[in-house]
Amino acid sequence: MSFDPDRPIKKPEHEVGCDLSLLSVDELQKRITLLEEEIIRLKMACDSKEAGKKAAESLFKASK
Incomplete structure (x- = not known):
């Protein structure tokens, strides 16, 4: 991936440790969903x- 200085930098949708006090319940729920999807990924x-790793270990064990 190359860096394009003219392309705007996208602000992350959620930053760990950020202030949550100004967010609505709906916004918090959206962030929870986003983070749950990221955990799955x-x-x-x-x-x-x-x-x-297991496949490589198996291959090396078989060649001994």
């Missing part, structure tokens, strides 16, 4: 990496 990435 992170878990899927972990599972994928774990599967790759």
Whole structure:
């Protein structure tokens, strides 16, 4: 991915530790949903990496 200095930088939808006092219940619920979806994405990435690691370990064990 290349950096384009003319492209505006997108502000994150949620920043961990940010002030929540001015957000409505609806905005908080949207952020919860966003974070839950991100947790699922992170878990899927972990599972994928774990599967790759197990496959590599299996391959090396079989070649010994």
